[in-house]
């Protein structure tokens with residue numbers, strides 16, 4: 001199971017005050033590509049799905065494993081290896097400045113000056129050294145996003161979950177982030193509405209109304225998703241793994 005993120009009949013149900021609402025229905029999936037894009041409409045369940053892999057979504061039934069380790073009975077161990085970049089970086093930056101936030105991720109470096117220098121180096125590598133000691137509240141949305149990513153990467157996770165990482169970024173920073181993600185050694189799972197970023201991934205899946213609707217090579221899944229966005233989504237939900245035929249490149253369903 002090494003290198004695989006897996007769910008088995010994962011179901012997430014929440015109390016809304018007046019009723020119980022199932023956000024994810026019975027999702028069974030295995031992610032082994034270096035990069036996977038998670039696509040779906042607003043409110044389809046992408047963030048809830050992503051958060052299964054670091055134990056932030058509360059399971060009502062089913063199971064989730066990361067590299068063979070059960071997430072929900074080993075949450076501390078799993079979180080050491082699974083980083084999550086929130087869609088709202090302000091919720092992630094918990095220290096007063098970006099430098100202090102990155103330093104918090106570098107607690108294994110015991111010497112304070114060395115830790116500080118390492119944090120500044122990491123921010124410099126993201127083009128953020130000039131904002132390192134400013135209040136995080138004064139950073140722009142994109143700068144916060146890059147600062148939060150710097151902090152998450154500083155702990156060197158094996159898996160990186162990214163929740164809509166390009167939403168706040170201008171084109172230049174989007175291109176920078178895309179280039180950065182290409183070079184990362186981590187297994188990446190990226191929830192996104194940015195189809196250019198999704199196309200950069202090997203694999204993609206579609207979550208629709210809390211159900212896994214499609215999984216397969218990114219290009220094919222993106223084309224299917226575009227078609228459903230324009231012409232309507234299929235019902236009833238039947239997960240269909242797309243496979244490319246060896247002989248003619250046709251999609252087999």
Ligand SMILES: Nc1ncnc2c1ncn2[C@@H]1O[C@H](COP(=O)(O)OP(=O)(O)OP(=O)(O)O)[C@@H](O)[C@H]1O
Pocket residue numbers: 014015016021023040041042043044045046047048049
């Ligand atoms: N704790 C909760 N209590 C009640 N409803 C919730 C809770 N968490 C999520 N939801 C609802 O579940 C649905 C899926 O939410 P989720 O954030 O996973 O969607 P998403 O696909 O990431 O959406 P978006 O693309 O808009 O960010 C939404 O309708 C959301 O309002």
